[in-house]
Amino acid sequence: MLIGEYEHSLDAKGRLIMPAKIREDIGEKFIITKGLDGCLFGFSQNEWTNFEEKLKTLPLTNKNARDFVRFFLSGAIECEIDKQGRFLIASNLREYANMEKEAVIIGVGTRIEIWNKDKWKKYNSEENISADEIAENMTMLGI
Amino acid sequence: MLIGEYEHSLDAKGRLIMPAKIREDIGEKFIITKGLDGCLFGFSQNEWTNFEEKLKTLPLTNKNARDFVRFFLSGAIECEIDKQGRFLIASNLREYANMEKEAVIIGVGTRIEIWNKDKWKKYNSEENISADEIAENMTMLGI
DNA sequence: AACAAAGTGCTTATCGGTGAATATGAACAT
DNA sequence: ATGTTCATATTCACCGATAAGCACTTTGTT
Numbered sequence: 001m002l003i004g005e006y007e008h009s010l011d012a013k014g015r016l017i018m019p020a021k022i023r024e025d026i027g028e029k030f031i032i033t034k035g036l037d038g039c040l041f042g043f044s045q046n047e048w049t050n051f052e053e054k055l056k057t058l059p060l061t062n063k064n065a066r067d068f069v070r071f072f073l074s075g076a077i078e079c080e081i082d083k084q085g086r087f088l089i090a091s092n093l094r095e096y097a098n099m100e101k102e103a104v105i106i107g108v109g110t111r112i113e114i115w116n117k118d119k120w121k122k123y124n125s126e127e128n129i130s131a132d133e134i135a136e137n138m139t140m141l142g143i
Numbered sequence: 144m145l146i147g148e149y150e151h152s153l154d155a156k157g158r159l160i161m162p163a164k165i166r167e168d169i170g171e172k173f174i175i176t177k178g179l180d181g182c183l184f185g186f187s188q189n190e191w192t193n194f195e196e197k198l199k200t201l202p203l204t205n206k207n208a209r210d211f212v213r214f215f216l217s218g219a220i221e222c223e224i225d226k227q228g229r230f231l232i233a234s235n236l237r238e239y240a241n242m243e244k245e246a247v248i249i250g251v252g253t254r255i256e257i258w259n260k261d262k263w264k265k266y267n268s269e270e271n272i273s274a275d276e277i278a279e280n281m282t283m284l285g286i
Numbered sequence: 287a288a289c290a291a292a293g294t295g296c297t298t299a300t301c302g303g304t305g306a307a308t309a310t311g312a313a314c315a316t
Numbered sequence: 317a318t319g320t321t322c323a324t325a326t327t328c329a330c331c332g333a334t335a336a337g338c339a340c341t342t343t344g345t346t
Contacts, residue, residue, distance in 0.1 A: 009325075013303065017324060031146075036278060052144055054284040056252055066179065068280050070256075074249035076146040085323075088303070092148050152335075156293065160334060228333080231293070
């Protein structure tokens, strides 16, 4: 189970440290893709192959399906954690998520998310994340 | 599994580098053909025969189906990757996809797609996909 | 035969990715 | 407080992938 929030910084070549506590769970090789709200998603191999299998079944003839598959697969890349615990974030993904220097990695259960630090702070300070409100919405989901 | 997004440029003779990370999966010889949404499709030998099989099952009696099959088969050409990792895009296909200089190759699971860079950027900036839609689809697929 | 156009192959320079070495800092035990 | 260990940050050097230019070969046309 992926949890926690970790701050780290990219080096000159766009590499980022994978927090020690997450390394085990995510595996030595894992996949990152474009995510929602301007962050990047990171999946373990297991979670990812699961997802791929489902994408494969979508029909080529349906435009919506094509768009969806293109978004995730073209945005995806396999990463490997090097001996020093770092991994490279491909330049197009760095661009997509506005990663320059300071980054935040958070664990969200089945995946991790990688954020530009400022964006993450801002996202948290906005009132859209009042805990009360979230709690209220949860009741609808039956929790 | 073909994934990722790679930018490269055609040389004066219409050759394009096959990204190193894709070369293995697609094979030394592969097939490209006209694709949907104004790009070119590229298949490994295996995926191509797979695709052909599917086309074969379409009913000859249906005009739509006949058009569909003609579209893909008439445009198809076998390509070979040279010692320097490049392949030639036939002139009729270059014309079809408006390939001049800058190109983008993306992996989409069972195939690659080759886009004119500007066209690809434009495609991405259009709201083909909204975050909500993606989120919705993700839940449906159980991610 | 002469020429143009298209395809193929080679060479070189540059840049990004990769690995190693070292420095910094936090956590913990003595 | 001191030293030890582990995790993270930073810098540097090297290597391979790619871009670009050029030359040669093949093919087709006049």
